[in-house]
Amino acid sequence: MGKRNKPGYYHNDYWTVLYDNQKKFAALKENDWVVVLAKCKKHIRLKLKQKTLSGAHAASNVGADPVDHYLSMAYTKLLEGEWE
Numbered sequence: 001m002g003k004r005n006k007p008g009y010y011h012n013d014y015w016t017v018l019y020d021n022q023k024k025f026a027a028l029k030e031n032d033w034v035v036v037l038a039k040c041k042k043h044i045r046l047k048l049k050q051k052t053l054s055g056a057h058a059a060s061n062v063g064a065d066p067v068d069h070y071l072s073m074a075y076t077k078l079l080e081g082e083w084e
Helices: 009-027 030-048 066-080
Strands: none
Touching: 009 066, 030 066
């Protein structure tokens, strides 16, 4: 049975992951954040390609610039410990 399949994995390790992420973030300098967010933005642009012209990823459906919207979601998930 893999680690993620164990009962209570997400509940028990949520705070550990959050704490570990917070320690890592505290060590980052402002220039590091600039580089991280620029790389993330580039990755999002590559993933979305032409999908922002219409459909689910269009600005009219997302309510803002799609790249900035997904960048904000990624940043929030990092800070909240949903991503390592």
